[in-house]
Amino acid sequence: MQILFDTSVYENIRFGKLNATQAEIEQAARDANAHHFIMQLPHKYETIVGERGIQLSGGEKQRIALARALVKQPTFLLLDEATSALDSINEKIVQEALDRACKDRTTIVIAHRLTTIQNAHQIYVLDNGSVIEQGTHETLMTKEEGKYQSMVKCQQMERIDDDKDNILSMQKATEEEEKSILECSRLLSNSQTVDVNKQSSKTFKQRFVFLRLLSMNSPEWITILVGCMACILNGAGQPLFAFLLAKIVAVSDLPIKIFCKKD
Secondary structure (H helix, E strand, O other): OOOOOOOEHHHHHHOOOOOOOHHHHHHHHHHOOOHHHHHOOOOHHHOEOOHHHOOOOHHHHHHHHHHHHHOOOOOEEEEEOOOOOOOHHHHHHHHHHHHHHOOOOEEEEEOOOHHHHOOOOOEEEEEOOEEEEEEOHHHHHOOOOOHHHHHHHHHHHHHHHHHHHHHHHHHHHHHHHHHHHHHHHHHHHHHHHHHHHHHHHHHHHHHHHHHHHHHHOHHHHHHHHHHHHHHHHHHHHHHHHHHHHHHHHHHHOOOHHHHOOOO
16 A cells, blocks of 8 residues: 655655655656656645645555655565556556566566566466466466466456446446436426416416406496596696796796896
8 A cells, every 4th residue: 555645746755765856756756657647736746645645546646656666766676466456547557657667676566456467577376375376477377277367367357347337337327417417408498488488378367357457347437537637637746846846946046137127
């Protein structure tokens, strides 16, 4: 399990070699296939990774931990379950970094995920603490009913099943999302149609009620006419009063000499 500290990417790699230079740290990151994603972080090598590297993915944490091991240029490298906790995408990226890190140095890899050791010069298969098979990947795969061959085939089948499950889950999520969008569109369309119909129906009902009231009161049309005229006169009283008052005020402001008669 990779361990990162709540400090910057630069400091996490430098813990492998306290007197390492900036160039050495960047080269170790390149060897660990980590430089590219580090340069995409908000503050690049000065980005804080959080407690136990919580700000990073599993593959990113693994590559920074590998860079920390490579910065001191070790002649011997021991990797214990380096890709066991990674998904297939991150596993491929980390595996490329491991293959690069294993060059020009003795490397011992302990792994249950056998894709990690396929490129090893020598593979030892252990069972109950004893070596039961040894050889390269190609040699061990030729042994019919061998332990290594059966484990490889079993893991390949598990990977195929996992890929199928991932594809099915993605398809299901896509279908559910499409159904949700269609349902929202249908509900919105129905809602708009209902609103328009309700508005039209409401306007029609209001008009119909007013006409019905007029028809019911047709025998009293003279009284209604007189009442309407009285309402008009009553409503016009205030504007007329305001108009006359304004005229009176305007006349009172005229110069006095206008009203004086000449002798």
